[in-house]
Structure formats: C-alpha cells, structure tokens
Amino acid sequence: MLAYILRRLLLIIPTLLGILLLNFIIIQAAPGGPVEQMIARLEGLDNGGATSRISGGGSEVSSGNSHYRGAQGLAPELVQEIERMYGFDKSAPERFWIMLKNYARLDFGNSFFRDVKVIDLIAEKMPVSISLGLWSTLIIYLISIPLGIAKATRHGSTFDIWSSSLIIIGYAIPAFLFAILLIVLFAGGSYWDWFPLRGLTSSNFDELSLFGKIRDYFWHLALPLTALVIGNFATLTFLTKNSFLDEISKQYVVTARAKGLSERRVLYGHIFRNAMLIIIAGFPAAFIGLFFTGSLLIEVIFSLDGLGLLSFESAINRDYPVVFATLFIFTLLGLLVKLIGDITYTLVDPRIDFSARAG
Template structure:
C-alpha cells in the first residue's frame, strides 16, 4: 500500500506542472488587454504603458510564468489587477463556501445512490427496480441549475421552509448553515446520485450472482451480512472510479448552482474575474480547483487500491 501511495504522489508532479503551464498560457492569451479596462478609453499612452509595467504585462511570457510558479510554490498566487486583493486570500475566503456545498452534495449523492442502487439490485425487474431506473434516468437528464430553480420556487418561495438565497457559515449557526446549503446541495447532488445508483445496481446484480454469494447464503448467513459484508464491498470496486468523476462534476457544478442561490463562493468570484479579465484571479482559482481535483483523485486511487488488492503494485 505504501508503494501505491508513493507511485500516485510521484505521478502528480508532471501532471501539476502540465496544468500550471496550460493554465498560465491560456489565461495569458485571453483576447483583450486588462490594461485597457483599467485605464479606460480616456487614458494616455503613457498611462497605458505605466499600468502594463505595474502589472508585469510587458515582460516575456516565459519570465512571467517562472515568476508566477516561484511565488505559487510559496502560496502566493499574486494580486488582483482591479482591487489589489491578494488572490490567495480571496480564494481561501470563498473556498469553504464551495467546499461545504460540494461536500454536502457528495454525501447526498452517495447516500441516495447507494440506497437506490442496492434496492434495485436486490429486486431486479420489480417495481422498485423500474422506479429506481426511471428516477436515475430522470436525474441525469435534468440540469442542476433548472432543478435548483424548481426547488427554490417550491420550498423557498412557496412553502418558505428554506432560504431562497444566501449562505450562513457553520461557525455562525449550524442550523442556519444546514438550511442554507440544503436546497443547493440537493439540486447539485441529484444527478450524481442517479449516476451512482445506476453503477451500484449494475455492479451489485453481477456480484449477487457469484458462487461465493450463493455459498454464503447456503451457510445460513443473514441477508444483511451477505449484502453489506460480502456483496457490497466487491461491488464498490468499480463504483469508486465513478465516484471520483462525480465528485469532480459536483465541484464544477457548484460554481453554477451558486449563481442560482446567490451564494458567494468560488463561482461568483470566478465569473467576476472572467468579466474583468482579472488574469491572476482566474489563474489562482483554476490552480486551486485543479489541486482539489487532484487530491480527490489521489484519495479515490488509494481507496480503489484498498478495495482491490489486484490494483496494488507487486
């Protein structure tokens, strides 16, 4: 297991380098010039040149990249072009909002997906199976932002059970935090729960037909023990790969759902940065998001290796 961890960590080094190059290159080649937005149409050529020099835009691209990587390695992602706020401070201020929304959505997706998938696999062809399959198809077809608008209209505006907009930090009020993330987390996790349910059902149906499951039942083991101790553990092996992808999807979808519920997370920060062509802010957000995805991928790789000994290096 230790060798697996070392191999996965070493494999991340070239990946992070490639991501840093692509992130810096693409954002630096965006059309337009941030100096034009700062100086305005009434600015003089001298003011324009002074702003470009202050922002470091007059330096060669390779030199700017080396300078950015050097500071990023120390945790300094630069300073915003427009409000002189440190990018790392702005990102870390918004990150807990997006992370909490993604985490709650992931818990909902896993719980609902596992329950629906197991229930459908235990009774293939039954009404429960057909309802779960229909619900999974329905869940994957609905855009999360549309589902979020529907939930807000019914449960926030109509019934007034939850707040329609805003975010309450968990440090302020646990109940307020849970109420503020409930609807956006359900809207975000619904499609992922559908994908997980389909994968769990498919894997469980195959596992339940194996000879060792029949042997366990013939020995008189209870159905609960057979399902959760023997069948589910082996069925989760292919599900882990889907789970890793779905968490990444949740993280990206959170940026959109935040706009529906007016939550000031990374999504709002990213959209504002794109509109202003705030290159350091865009680069910082992308780099942090990629780092989170890489950590999630590493965790799922290790979980996959734990569940499947064949995946471990000999």
C-alpha cells in the same frame, strides 16, 4: 504502499506543471487580456482633463492634465505603465517562470481588479463551496448506494421499474431548474415562504447559540442541497446497481450460495467488497465536480458567493492571478483526492496491492 504513495506524490509535480503550462498558452492566445480591458475602460471615460488614477498591485498611474481626452486615446506612457502594472512588460516565458517561482512559495499575488490578495479572496469564498460540495456529495452517496443495492437485488421488479423512471426524470431536468422550482414553491416565490433566498447564514448568526447556528446554517443550505442532490444522484445510483448486478452473476456468488450462506451474507460479505471498488474510484471526480464547478448556477440562483462564481467571474474579467491560483489549487486538490481514493481501495479490499501492481 509507501513507495506507491511517494511515486504518486512526485508525479503530482509534472502533472501540475503540464496543466499550468497548457492553460497559460491557451490564455495567452485569447484576446481581451487585462491590459486591453483596462484600456477599454479608460477610453470609455471622458473626464474633461481630470486626473485618471489606476490602482493595482500597490501602484498608481496618473494620465496627467492633457494626455487623455476621451476619443483622442491614451498616452503611450500610460499604456506602458498599465502593461508594467499587470506584468505584461515581460515576455510570456518570463511571466510563466515568475508565476511558478511564486507558486512554489504559495504566493499567488493580488487580484488585478479586486485589490486584495488572491489567497485571502479564495479563503473568503471557500466556506460556501465546501458546504455545497461536502454535504451534497455525502447526501448523494448516502442515498445512491443503498438505492442502487436495493434496485440490484430487486432487478426487474415493480420497485426497480418505477424508481428508474423517477431517477431518469430527475436526471433529465437540470439542477438549476429544480432550484428555480424550489424557490417558487418554498422561498417566497408564489406559494410558501419557508426558507431563505440568499446567503449561507443569517445576519444575526453570531448572536445565536451553538444549536441555533447549526440550525440556521442547514436552514440556508436546505434548498441548494436539495437541488444539487436531485440533479446529480442518478448516475451514482445506476452505477451502483450495474456494479452489483455484474458481481451477482459471477461464479463465486453461485458457489457461496451453494454453500448455504444467507443472501445477506452473500451480498455484504462477498459482493459488496468487490462491487464497491468502482464506486470508490468515482468518488474523487464526483466530489471535485460538485465542490468547484457543479454548483456555479446554484451559487448564482441562491446568491451564494463561492469559488464556482469567483472562478467564472475571474475568467470573464481576465483576472489572471485568480484564474491561475484557483486552477492550481483545484488541480492539486483533485490529484490528492484521487490518491486518497486509490488508497481507500485497500480499506475496502485488503487483497489489492499497489506495490505488486507497480512491480
């Protein structure tokens, strides 16, 4: 097992390099980079001869008193200074190599347009994404696995049919529509004003007691988590049901029943261990998806400033340091969580031996 873990950790390095290189090439081919956006912003101004100052990465550029006059365009020296400020005075391979060296030191640089370190920006947004991703994933698993098992053991019954109908309806409606409905119903839209509409905590959060802080925190999360759970638990429920149905029909289950074991002993002593393997395999993807990307619209609707919104805005604004830093961190966490998911296999079924499989 130790050798397998070491091999997987070493494979993370080329995987990260490949993902960063591929996205770097794609972004270089995309039009409208930060230099073009800054030039467009400056050309949209008409300061009547006043000095224009550009700040970024700790440097300032002055266009002078007569170099810039609206439609007359920018002075070539100013354009060159903008390129130097954003690092585009170097070739693409050189920029990529510098980025890799900085990332090896966990130095992600400064945001082009926010004038703050990228790592500080990510740390500022992290609590929202952790809250949405962690709690929604836990709630989805706590609901979906028991519900899936109940549907498998009652396959074809009235309960199975009606629950499947409700689950399919929930799956067919996007999470953001549920979010809007919840706001209309419970956040002062047209009916009741029971829950807050924005933010992760109240303005007086620091003044509350420990119990008050916990209550306030989950009070703000109630509607976003409800919208995420309703829109995302269907897949895991049906996956659990089908996995258990597949195991129930196997020969070892028939043999266990023939030995006189109770249905509960057969279900949780024999079927559960094998059926849960595929559920565990899907946990990393489910967690990462909800953690980083699945909550983008929820963050927008409930005014929660998290990593999903940050990544989207950075991609639109061509804020490359933030784009690549979030890509690096998301990919690294995804690979590590995937490894943890594989290791968890052995906790569910000790018969699995990754070292033997590799051999």
